[in-house]
Amino acid sequence: MKIGELARRSGLSAHTIRYYERIGLLPPPDKNASGHRDYDVSILTWIDFLGRLKATGMPVREMLRYAALREQGAGTEAERQAILEIHREHVRARLAGLRENLSVLDTKIAGYAATVSAGDPAQSKGTKDDDHDIEHSDHRHGAL
């Protein structure tokens, strides 16, 4: 499979595929007589997994660590597992935060719905709101 087809099938651009190879996320593929990259279909599985790591917020630096271990092959499983387990915790934390913020969003929207309907009782001149907020407790959002 040449890079164009891989691009189509993976959803990445050819530029991005070469970039990933440059930085070490993708292993250097075989080249044919013309110097063109020739990919094995199995690369699609790896790209899919990379996509999942990315979608769950893993920084490229970390993917690189994982990819390097994968390249080394046997004997690196425990370390790869550890990386994924730590990442899984990050994802879980992110999920929890997202759920909480979603509920704040729900509350805020419900407040607007109440205000916008019913002829706007609480606002006549200059509502900048920060109204319908039902308490903010603590909540860190320093580190995303």
Place this chain on the structure above:
Amino acid sequence: MKIGELARRSGLSAHTIRYYERIGLLPPPDKNASGHRDYDVSILTWIDFLGRLKATGMPVREMLRYAALREQGAGTEAERQAILEIHREHVRARLAGLRENLSVLDTKIAGYAATVSAGDPAQSKGTKDDDHDIEHSDHRHGAL
């Protein structure tokens, strides 16, 4: 409240607070006789909400639209509500995707756990894995 205290209490740096003001996320506060910014505590509520928008992945561009409407005050509620409702859908989609990718991660980790324990039956020379993968169906990850 001066900028230093606001920085401490909001978790943002003073640099970031000024930056947010420059771009329009924060309203220009009063200045005292020395030209120093003097904030009302109510700004903390707004910063907290901005933090939630950010934590849920809203781009600054979009926050700016919302902030501008908020500055305009009364009469912009419906539009603000619409922004939040659209954003809420994005957040829900993100949550769904995250949940799915989390389960893929679980499966992958379980595979490593099986491999790493039990004396490694499936790998002796050169496992790069893409093993324990139990089917990938489709899954877009082009647009994060």
Place this chain on the structure above:
DNA sequence: CTAGGACTTCGAGCGCACTCCAAGTCAAGC
């Protein structure tokens, strides 16, 4: 034989969201 399109490498440029620096002002404490 020539035009088109896909490929190659190298390096520059971009969008986002900060983050920091330099040079200056000002209030308070010793």
Place this chain on the structure above:
DNA sequence: GCTTGACTTGGAGTGCGCTCGAAGTCCTAG
């Protein structure tokens, strides 16, 4: 009256993750 430290402005720099452009090579079809 002088140092310390928090503040001011404007603008430059940073890190991330791509994204694109230029110039060249190579295969294929007409």
